[in-house]
Amino acid sequence: MLSALLWLPLAVALIVVLLPRRFAGPVSAAGALGTLGLAVALALDFDAAAPGLQHVVDESWIPELGVRYQLGVDGISLFLVLMTAVLWAASFAWSAFRVPDRPKNYFLMLGIGEFATLGAFLAQDLLLFVLFFDLMLVPFFFLIGAYGTGNRVRATIKMMVYTLVGSLLMLVAAIATAVLASNETGELSFAMADLRANLLPDGSQEWIFCFFAAAFLVKMPAFPLHGWMPDAYLAAPPAVLALLSGVLSKVAAYGFLRVVLPIFPEATIQFQELILVIATVSILYGSAMAFTQTNVRLIAGYSSIAQLGFITLGVFSLSSDGANGAILQMVNHAVVVVPLFLIIVLLAERFGSEDLRQMGGGAMRAPVLAALFLIVTLATLAMPGSANFIGEFYILNGLFDAKIAFAVVASAGIAMAAFYALRLYQGAMHNPLPAGASSRELSLRDALVLVPLVGVILALAVTPGSVLTRGEASVQDKVGAVAEARDGFEVAKR
């Protein structure tokens, strides 16, 4: 079942290449809906009580190198997989309604992107994870470089070089992990379960941790490593931009939870505070930038940096509340930021500019658009009643127990979020209309994409527990690995 879910997007994308051009959009969108159907079926079939992996696929792939084709889903990845399928379906639908030039390549790349992202969330073999993590970037390189706007080629190469710098080091680190672990057991294996059973000695965990952390922090992006973000966000086509910010960044946060915590627990404890500092600074920096920027894309982009900071805080609080909140927040942020970016693009179309100062009065003749935007805005600023509120609450709760100083500083981020989110909404929707611009209601094709997405936000707000209960058992397991290591530490100290 997981294999079908994983390969379906790629298969559809390859079929689309063979079809005539005018079928590219509809067939791709139908394929994405099919993938979404499979993902929903998977979620319904999921046994919430079981802590371990479900639907495991385990086949030999390159036995000589110890790499296996191993997939599985647990409470951590279940909703991320579902979210990936939802957002890709939205992105495909959006693109199918606004078919770009050279559509076949576009949809091929989008399909490869979904394939790789699902692969990263499903992989249970460390090398397979790294492979998908790197592969994810290739389609985005083409999508931004060939279909973007402005200084797209420069931006896309910059993004590739930045993110692959981290990823390639991660490749070496992953191989080193397996080879060093095999010195103990004599059997080379990249399976995460095997690596977890044979933890590395202290000295090598540290540098390997650093390599992994570099890859994930660049991808998120987190504060000093975000240099590629503004360029890429400005150049990317809308549907791609939404995925870049909504889904790809989550793979990095997920990587911390899936790979780093259980496999390098001792290094995690050692570097906990460093990562917490980076995350806190990201929150403050991202928020501060978000309320000084005037380009609407960048406002949303920098707000993502802040939100990802929150998620990282949750993961590195090393408490089950924090990690659980982080998972919920990953899903929340993804389903909020995608409609946010799409609405921003619609507004930019209406005002002919992406500059917030040249916008205003967008709500005048567009009540539906305004209502959707308002819901998205309120979710972004974690209004009580939204699932984001619950996610951030869990994160801070976990953090208060672990490191109270960071929690206090991070709380300021919530207040700042309210400021920049409302500034964005007011600036675009209220205020007088600028000369020459007109307020237009949502067209049907855009509504078809946006309304379901906002529906997902509302559904999450009503039932956040569905994510939390399914995540709980698996989170306990990952955080438990660190707790064990911490106990070992304290015993050793005495």
Place this chain on the structure above:
Amino acid sequence: MTFDAPDMDYAGLSPIIALTVGLCVVLLAGLVGRAQRRVVSVLSFLTLGAAGGLLIWQFGETKDLVSGALRLDDLAIVASLIAIVSAAFVIPLSWREEAADDHPGPAGHGEFQALVIASVLGMVLLAMAQNLITFFVGLELLSVPLYVLCGSALRRQQSLESGLKYLIIGSLGSATLLYGLAFIYGGSGSTDFAGIRDGIGGSLVDDPLILIGIALTVTGLAFKLSIAPFHQWTPDVYQGAPTPVTAFMAVATKAAAFAVFARFFEVALGPAVGDWQPALAALAAVSIIVGNVGALAQSSLKRLLGYSGVAQAGYMLVGIVAANEAGVQALFFYLAAYALMNLAAFAVITIRERETGFGDDIRSVQGLGRERPELAWPLTIAMLALAGLPGTAGFIGKLYLIEAAVDGDYTWLAVMIAVGTMISLAYYLRVIAAVWMRPAYHSDPTPEAGHRTLPAMAGGAPEATPDDFTPPPPAVGPRIGGLRCPVIIGLTILAAAATVFFGIIPGPLVEFVEGAGESITNALG
């Protein structure tokens, strides 16, 4: 008195015999008749096919030939097959090449292809060599035809310059190597690899004769493999030589020279592994950095691939530094993958060189994605594979090499591979960006003659706007251009498809190279 004829293993020698006979036949056939291109090519394919078939037939066998001067084992077979496949690939590439086509005499294709086969013969010998004499003879037989081939585009000054440069530098490398081999013979008292192994002790620190010998040998081989800092000739020669020759040189030479490199160091110098390992590791690191940085600023695709080849040779050297079975396997896996991706890239360059007037400049592939997707995809896949991105054989090759390096306690070298790959992205991606993200470059290849550079105000004709500007006919000659040879395009797509195939299903290729690593272990046992 009875006279015992020496025992000849004709089966083991059969690939060499097939190549030698075929070489003579092809050369002679080239002299006969006018419409010889087809006949000669068929004969060449027969020769290469026979040699390849005889090698595959003996796959998995291990035997010493001609009193132990040669050894036929999987290592030799794998390296030879890579050389043969690349030769078979470049022969169709050379069909419309001015080097062969415009030759003043009637012998163009015959000579060209005979030289390629002669070089392949040298490569097969070299891959089998386990004696200093055959080692040197093989290397020379490999090199001399290449000197001639580089200069074979008689009417192009660059080609002649390239041939001469390669001749001089190559001879220097050969001389250094020969000198080194003499020292090793002097120090160990044997020309046999096994004899040398017995002749040298565990550590060489107090044996200056052998140490000097090894240093000179490494230098000589590094010249041939274009490992930095002995790579200076590479970009110039690669750029000047006719593109099919460059492709052949880049791919096949590496396979054969790395085969003897592995055999010589791991078998003959095996006991002294601690002495040469750090030196080779340093060479590999330097090569990775120099090659990748050098490629950054190139606008000529052939020079770019030349520098990239320097870096790739550095990656491959890591397989030898690791000094374990996995290292040799990784080396040959990478060589096979490298052959596929490089041949695809060079084939596209060859085709575009004839279709546009830009030569091998990066402008020649600009906008290819829109105009010629059947060429754009192979080039893109080749570049992604060279950069080592997942989904291609290049990724698996790097994975293999890094695993071997970490296993051999050279983790820092594994990190160097990663660092080099990062740098390399900048130029590989530039090529891809030119293919897909920039409009086709329809302007005069020589700016000083271009209308576009003269705006109306500066005296240019006002009607010469970019819109009604038509690209000038290619400057090279009427026969070139408009080349839509299905065979070449088919081969290009095949190479690219194989690159992707082995990136997703690497099993067959892993099995193919597995024996190569084992033959080193067998030779030691």
